Amino acid sequence: MKIFRQRYFNAYRRAMGVLLLCVTYILPSYAFTPTDTLHWKKKVKKYAQKHASVPQLVNYLNSKKLLATPATLPLGSEYTFETDAVHNLRAARINDSVFVVVYDAVPLNDRYVIAGKLTPTGTITFGSQALVVTLASQPSQNLDIARLDDSKFMIAFDDGGESEPQYFAVVGSVSEENITLNATTNKVAIPTADHSSFFLEELRLTALSSTRCLITYTQNNVTQQGIAIVAGVSVSFPQSPVTFSSNTTTGISVDAFSNTKAVISYNDGGISIKNIIANIDGAGNISYGSPTTIYNSAGAGKTDVAVTNTSAYINIYENNGNEVRGIKNTASGDVITKGLNDFSIRSGASVNSLSIDKMSTDNAIIMVQDNQVYLFQVSANGSSPIVNYTNSFTANATGTEEAAFAVGMTSFKIVGVANTGVSGEGGAYIGDLTPPQVMKVFGNGLLIADEDNVPDPSDGTEFVDITVGQESAYQTFTIKNEGSGTLNLTGALAAIEFSNPGNGYTVSSPPDKTSLGPGETTTFEIEFSAASPGTYTNNIIIESNDPATGTNNWYNFAITGSANAVPPTIEIYGNSNLITSGATTAQTEDSTYFGGIPVGDSIEVHFDIENSGGVALLVGNITSSNSAFEIVQQIPTRKVNPGLSATFVVRFKPTVVATEATTISIPTNDPELSVFELLLEADGVNTLQTPVITAITSTQREVSLTWIDNNTTEFGYAIYRAEPSGPPNPPNPPVPGSFELVYLTDVDVTNFVDIGLNSNSTYLHI
Secondary structure (H helix, E strand, C coil): CHHHHHHHHHHHHHHHHHHHHHHHHHHHHHHHCCCCCCCHHHHHHHHHHHCCCHHHHHHHHHHHHHCCCCEECCECCCEEEEEEEEEEEEEEECCCCEEEEEEEEECCCEEEEEEEEECCCCCEEECCCEEEEECCCCCCCCEEEEECCCCEEEEEEECCCCCCCCEEEEEEEEECCEEECCHHHHCEECCCCCCCCCCCCCEEEEECCCCEEEEEEEECCCCCEEEEEEEECCCCCCCCCEEEECCCEEEEEEEEEECCEEEEEEEECCCEEEEEEEEECCCCCEEECCCEEEEECCCCCCEEEEECCCCEEEEEEECCCCEEEEEEEEEECCEEECCCCEEEEEECCCCCEEEEEEEECCEEEEEEECCEEEEEEEECCCCCCEEEEEEEEECCCCCCCCCEEEEECCCCEEEEEEEECCCCEEEEEEEECCCCCCEEEEECCEEECCCECCCCHHHCCECCCEECCCCCEEEEEEEEECCCCCEEECCCCCCEEECCCCCCEEEEECCCCCEECCCCEEEEEEEECCCCCEEEEEEEEEEECCCCCCCCCEEEEEEEEEEECCCCCEEEEECCEEECCCCCCCCCCCCCEEEEEECCCCEEEEEEEEECCCCCEEECCCEECCCCEEEEECCHHHEECCCCEEEEEEEECCCCCEEEEEEEEEEECCCCCCEEEEEEEEEEECCCCCCEEEEEEECCCCEEEEEECCCCCCCCCEEEEECECCCCECCECCCECCCEEEEECCCCCCEEEECCCCCCCCCEEC
16 A cells, blocks of 8 residues: 555646646746757656656756857947056946946056946947056055046056055046046055055945945955945045955955845855845945855856846855856845755856846846957846846956956947957957837936836926816927837827826827837826826836836836815905905995994994905904904804805994094905905094985886985995894884895985895895
């Protein structure tokens, strides 16, 4: 029974292995290679018969995938930047088109830095070299350069003093291919305890941010300790150096994950390659995780490292068989997880130079120099990096060290610099993997990266705030073809679509053309509007025939905008007429002029506050500047909701015969009118005789009043009207509601006709 179960189990494992093979290898092969010209099925079947477990099959397939022949990396012509022989060459990208090279020129032993610029026509132009230092003695590999931002760099170097060399750091700037550097005046000594002799590749640095660099170096105190220290852009060193290895340390390399984290690779005593995480706080204090052994064998050689995304990096190294290998590792906190599979880059003669630099996320360029210079473009989006492209060019490696370096310029372009030719002069090559058509999108003149998920107001992807129902925001974007072929926009709406259609955004102006030749541009306009307040996030999607666009074969980036409610807006009405804040004339029509009121008598006038905004209007305490005008009714609850109104009442009670005025102040949260100022006027007059009404006649919609003018000092007569406050109650007269001023007559007038009344209605006049 036990034997039967074991055979059953083995058969099951083999069956699962064949199933995995079909899913992961055979089916994709049929999709791309109809004929099994490489006899993979026989090879895998034979392997599966011996090794039936799924992990063994996966490793086998991965190893065969890595054996695929890389394509040729296209290289342009050589561009010379130094006619003397160059040694100890290092380089750094400044921006997509500018790089800087620092090197030693022999036999004068001058140490220079120079800038190169990639032109639109695919050539390189170099500016004038700037002197870093004239070495006191022989050249050494204590030299490195790092980009701080799009216009600044830092150089770390020694002065070549044979008895007691000193390490220095200095910051320079570059504009186009022109360098500004005053190393003699501005260089700052790097703190060291002992620097009594030279060591190879012992000084390396990486930029943590635009203002800080992490410098690693070897110190001669018998054991050659590995040391790290933080330098500011000024340059200053806020803290003392911190040791990360107490063994004989050579071949140091370093690259940064962020402004607080970096990875260091180093040769530990010639017997192993180790990696370690350095953590840097805001004050410049450095702490380390535990070192991880990447390669463990006597005879280990050079090493270099490049961070390829936020949590992974590629470490390359030379083993004891003169083979350059690489491995993708991950870092979480200060813990390094070694990759499952390393990969071979080159086997041959002993390596003189070894470098790796990031091109884009999960893509890097590797440069190896032995008898020639070899370039390898590597992608590492899986667990095992793959060499996709390779090429080589002639270099003079005789008696030189560190005389070749690779720089990743963009996702598609690299620069390889080396001591080329018989005399070892300094030269540079462009490697260009740019596809035939390349789409780039710009907002406000700034590049918006494909799959950029962080909207930014500077490039227009974060729209200006709008007010609901009152306005829209517009943003124009530019599409440019930076390739050599024709770029075709292929999606709906002339290629412009949204991940969430209708969510606040529309294409207000589509591209005027959908086919762009090399260098051509077109624009489109997006309108942002909203029916309700809130934050509106969306993605613009542009479909094209660009083979390099993101994972979904389209160019997409996030946009966002905020829509605010209409703010509270105060409007005041008197007698149903709108009153303007700050008006300088009182009028009968809007009840701001109360008319003549006998001394000792009084009148109350109602005003309505209306909120025409979208949020609640808050009303403070309403005040009067003249005590003859009294606020007898404030706004209930001191709040007026959107679209509603509330009433306040002003009473005028004169004490003298005179024309009087007041300013009624109404504080609110209206952002455009924090205090509404209402001018009111009235006349205090002598007590008058009540006029005798002699006739009252009415038609369907009019009432005519006639009276005897029995006064000689009046300014006129004020006619007030009210409707009954309740139902009829005969034989009692109706109870009047609030009286409203209807009309103010001139002096000596004895009749008035009130028009526009409702038929079959009761009115009371005084």
